[in-house]
Each structure stands twice: as structure tokens, then as C-alpha cells.
Amino acid sequence: MSSESPFQITVPDDEIELLQRKLADTRFPDELDNAGWDYGVPLSDLKRLVEKWKGDYDWRAHERELNKLPMFTRDIEVEGFGVLNVHYVHKRSEVDGAIPLLFVHGWPGSIIEVTKILPLLTANEPGHPSFHVVAPSLPGFAWSQGASNRGFREKQYTELLNKLMLSLGYSEYVTQGGDWGRYLTRVLAFEHAPKHVKALHTNFARAGPISFWNNPIQYIKHLITPYSPRELQDSAIRKKFETVGHGYFVLQATRPQTLGHSLADSPVGLLAWIYDKLVQWTDSYPWTDEEILTWISIYWFSRAGPAASVRIYLELRGAASQSAAARKMPPIPVGVSFFPKEIGNSPKAFLRAESNVVFESEHAAGGHFAAYEKPEALVDDLRRMFGKGGPAAGVVPGHDGY
Numbered sequence: 001m002s003s004e005s006p007f008q009i010t011v012p013d014d015e016i017e018l019l020q021r022k023l024a025d026t027r028f029p030d031e032l033d034n035a036g037w038d039y040g041v042p043l044s045d046l047k048r049l050v051e052k053w054k055g056d057y058d059w060r061a062h063e064r065e066l067n068k069l070p071m072f073t074r075d076i077e078v079e080g081f082g083v084l085n086v087h088y089v090h091k092r093s094e095v096d097g098a099i100p101l102l103f104v105h106g107w108p109g110s111i112i113e114v115t116k117i118l119p120l121l122t123a124n125e126p127g128h129p130s131f132h133v134v135a136p137s138l139p140g141f142a143w144s145q146g147a148s149n150r151g152f153r154e155k156q157y158t159e160l161l162n163k164l165m166l167s168l169g170y171s172e173y174v175t176q177g178g179d180w181g182r183y184l185t186r187v188l189a190f191e192h193a194p195k196h197v198k199a200l201h202t203n204f205a206r207a208g209p210i211s212f213w214n215n216p217i218q219y220i221k222h223l224i225t226p227y228s229p230r231e232l233q234d235s236a237i238r239k240k241f242e243t244v245g246h247g248y249f250v251l252q253a254t255r256p257q258t259l260g261h262s263l264a265d266s267p268v269g270l271l272a273w274i275y276d277k278l279v280q281w282t283d284s285y286p287w288t289d290e291e292i293l294t295w296i297s298i299y300w301f302s303r304a305g306p307a308a309s310v311r312i313y314l315e316l317r318g319a320a321s322q323s324a325a326a327r328k329m330p331p332i333p334v335g336v337s338f339f340p341k342e343i344g345n346s347p348k349a350f351l352r353a354e355s356n357v358v359f360e361s362e363h364a365a366g367g368h369f370a371a372y373e374k375p376e377a378l379v380d381d382l383r384r385m386f387g388k389g390g391p392a393a394g395v396v397p398g399h400d401g402y
Contacts (some may be wrong), residue, residue, distance in 0.1 A: 004072040004167075007087060009063050009143065013300045017299065018057060019267055023054035026268050037280075041272045049275065050268055052289045059301075072141070076163050078156050086164060087137035087143035087182045087303070089114055093122040093129040099386055099401045100170035102161065102188075103135040105253075106179020106204075106333055108274045109369065110298050111135050112141045116375035117222040121382065129387045129401025134173075136164055136245060138180070140308030153315050154187040162192050172196060172396045176382065178204040178370060180312060193330040200354035201359070201382060202334035203370040205234075205342065207350040218353035227347060230338070230362060234345035240345045243247055245280060248273075260307025263299075270306050272295050281368035285343035298389065314377065328354075333392040335359035335385040339366030358391035359384070 031043040070091045075083045089111050092098070101121065105113050114135040121131040139160065140146030146157070161184065165173050175185035175197060182204035189197045210219045227235065251259055262269045274296055278287060299306045334355040338345055340363065351357055361381045366374040385392050386401060394400050 007046075007071040007143065008067045009071075009301075011059065011063065012149070020054055022265075022267050023050055026050055026400055028268075041276050041279075045275070046268065046272055049271060049289055049292060053293050055270070057290065057293050058147075059294075059297055062290070066112075066115075066294075066298075069111070069118070071111075074161070074164065075165060076160050076167070077146075078152075078160050078163075080150060081147055081149060083143040084139055084147070084160065086136055086139070086160065087111075088134060088164065090134050090168060091118055091122050092132045093130040094124045095402065097399050097402060098122070098126060098130040098132045099396050099399045100165065100173035101131040101133050101382075102165055102170075102173055102175045102185070103371075104161065104175065104177035104181035104184050105138065105141070106143075106177070106181045106183075107312060108178060108179075108277055108295075108299070111137050111297075111369045112298060113297055113369060115372075117371050117379050120379040126172065127143070128383050131401065132170070134165060134168060134170070136161065138309075138312070140304045140311065141302065143303045146295035146308040146311075148270065151315065154184070155191070156396060157184050158188045158191045161188055162196055165196070170398060171304060172198050172399070174199040174201070174386065174392070174396060176201045176203075178202060178368065179236060180316070182206065183316065189330055189332060193332045197332065197335040199335070199386070199392045200355075201337070201385060203337045203339060203342070203378060204344060204368075205338050205346060205351060206335045206344040207346045207354045210350055210353045215353040216347060222347070222349040222353075224287065225349065230340075231345075231347045234338075234342075234347075237341065238346075245343065248277070248317065249313060252310040253317045254314065256310040256314050259310060260305075263306040263310070270300060274293045278369075281341070281343055282373055283339070283365050285365040285369075285373045288315075290325040318401070319333070329356065331356045333358040333385075333395055335381065335392065336361070337370065337381045338362045339368075340364065340369050340376065341367035342370075343368055 028043060064080040069089050071089055073085050073087050076086050103114050118133055121133050124130055137144040148267060171312045182202040185200050189200055210222050275292060334357045336351055336357060363377050370378045384390050
């Protein structure tokens with residue numbers, strides 16, 4: 001395995017010029033009167049963002065800010081797929097005994113999600129545990145090389161993620177993830193716990209329904225225990241999402257390449273496709289136009305192009321994915337943070353039946369992108385889970401965070 005190389009984002013000038021030409025040639029659709037958000041992204045929103053993107057939005061300024069992150073690349077060999085060049089953020093705490101933590105994003109996320117929690121997690125503050133943080137760009141996202149052949153599934157993702165941590169000297173570590181990050185860290189635990197993966201935390205509180213055959217005690221408890229008001233609210237949000245918000249998933253999981261042609265050629269199409277999720281999946285987060293355009297620009301300027309990222313949906317819905325999802329979690333400590341506008345929260349009984357849940361935290365505000373929307377709240381949960389007196393304190397031998 002090769003050594004790491006320092007990395008800086010340097011988008012070629014001609015790529016920026018191409019983006020400007022495409023924005024200038026935008027042809028907008030019509031819109032029904034008073035359509036609002038019921039039909040999707042409002043035309044007025046899109047026009048405002050496009051004017052900003054081709055006007056005074058300065059990618060170079062945001063590129064400089066992103067380049068303040070400690071970023072690297074490293075070649076990692078994945079069985080059957082050769083060597084992939086992986087992009088990642090890696091910041092070590094000044095605390096020698098800091099806890100190694102792998103942060104895994106999902107779609108439509110990226111390493112931008114770690115920017116707010118990174119200084120908090122790595123801080124040397126009395127009374128709080130500290131973390132060494134590794135946040136990779138998944139293959140095909142941002143500046144990580146994408147797979148060139150079909151079939152890059154759980155086994156390949158977990159092999160790559162674990163090899164990355166081992167290459168950095170972290171033979172034992174904990175994980176945090178939402179969206180696909182939740183799913184991949186769970187599968188990572190299947191494959192590499194308890195030898196390497198010592199605990200898991202997620203802000204995507206999703207689990208399959210309880211079966212009498214795989215957990216009879218929890219199943220009976222679930223039948224006789226009424227849902228809490230919060231769980232009823234979660235259920236309503238989940239059902240609404242499955243009814244009016246799930247179409248993107250079906251498309252990306254069945255025809256990612258068809259969609260990819262549009263995402264790769266039209267920056268406005270890409271903007272609309274992801275902006276819809278940024279608004280609908282958050283808890284009234286006060287997005288600035290600068291934030292939105294930087295989030296989208298990472299996808300537009302990504303190494304493999306915007307189409308590569310959506311293929312994860314098809315690959316992880318295959319037969320191997322279904323069998324992996326049914327596997328029982330090893331008994332490592334699991335922590336769950338519940339944010340009220342998360343699109344997929346399950347009843348607590350489902351999560352407890354599936355995993356060794358030792359930490360739960362309910363929040364009054366926040367949605368799908370917790371690390372970006374509510375960084376202090378998410379970091380506080382991790383500190384309480386892994387800090388002194390916490391249910392996962394000392395789970396990584398020799399790394400108590402202090």
C-alpha cells in the first residue's frame with residue numbers, strides 16, 4: 001500500500017470557464033402558478049441560484065477554504081478492482097490518547113459535512129474526549145477515484161475503508177455515519193468487528209422491522225409497548241417520505257446512468273436535483289446561496305464527475321446487499337442520535353433488536369445532515385458516548401480520548 005500524498009483542490013481554469021458557458025446557456029422550464037414546492041424546486045429559487053453561480057459566486061475563494069482542511073490521497077488496492085486513489089481528510093488531535101474515528105458520508109453529501117465537526121472533535125478541551133478523525137470521500141465522490149467496473153458493493157467498500165484506517169496506523173477505531181455512511185459503517189462492523197471496529201454511532205436511526213423468529217423477546221415487547229409521541233412523529237415523516245420523496249431513490253437504484261447523462265452535462269440539472277434534497281431533508285436549516293453552490297460545485301468539479309456518485313444506489317441494492325442487511329450485528333456498542341426531521345427514523349425497539357444499543361439521544365431540532373446542521377449537538381453525543389462514564393468509554397484500548 002502506497003504512502004499518502006498531501007492534496008489540494010485545484011480545479012482547472014477551463015473547467016470553471018465551461019461551467020460559466022453552460023450556466024449562460026441555461027434554458028429554464030415553465031412553471032404552474034402557485035406551484036410552490038409541491039411539484040419540486042420552485043423556478044424562482046433556481047433562477048436566483050443560477051444568477052449567483054454565474055455572477056459573484058467565487059469558487060476560488062471556497063476552494064481556498066476547503067484547502068485549509070488537512071487533505072491527502074492514497075492508493076488502496078481493492079480485490080478484483082485494482083488500485084483506487086482515495087481522497088480523504090485526516091486530522092490528528094494533539095491528545096496522544098485520542099480516539100480514532102472514521103466518519104463516512106452518504107449521498108448527496110461529501111467531505112464538506114465534516115468541516116464543522118472536525119475542529120470540535122479534535123479539540124483538546126478539559127473534560128471532553130478528543131478524536132483523531134479520518135473522513136474519506138467514497139469512491140466516485142469528490143476527489144476519490146471511482147470504480148471502473150460494475151459490482152463495487154459492501155465487500156469492496158469495507159475492504160477499502162478498513163485498509164485506509166490500517167494504513168494510517170489505526171488498527172482499532174470507532175465509526176460515525178449517516179445516510180449511506182450509516183449503512184456502510186454497519187457492514188464494516190459485520191466484517192471487521194470486534195478486531196478493528198470497536199463501536200458505531202449513527203445519526204440515521206434506521207432499522208428493519210422486528211421478526212419473532214430473529215428476536216422473539218423484543219418482538220413481544222414491541223407488540224405490547226405503545227409508540228411514544230416522538231416515534232409516532234417519526235413514523236409520519238417516514239411515511240410521507242416514502243410516498244412523495246422516494247422517487248429519486250428508485251431512479252438512482254435502477255437507472256443511474258440515464259440520470260447521469262443529465263447530471264454530467266447540465267450544472268442546473270445537478271443543482272436542482274441536489275438542492276431539492278438539501279431543503280427537503282433538513283430542519284429549516286438557513287442555507288445561504290454560497291453554501292448551496294459550494295456543496296453543488298464539489299459534485300460538479302468532482303474527479304469522476306457527478307454521474308459516478310449515484311451508482312452507489314444500484315450497486316448496494318443488489319442481492320449481496322440484501323443478504324448483508326439481514327446479517328446480525330456483532331455485539332459492539334452502538335450509539336444513535338435521533339433528529340426530528342430525519343427522513344428514516346425507526347422505532348427504538350427496532351434498533352435495539354438489531355444492535356447492541358448503549359447510547360440514545362433525542363434532539364429538538366435537526367434533520368438528515370446532522371454533522372452540518374447541528375454540529376455541536378452531534379459532537380456532544382459522541383463525547384458523552386465515548387467520554388468518561390459513557391457507555392462506550394475506553395472501548396479502544398489505550399485511547400480514552402484524554
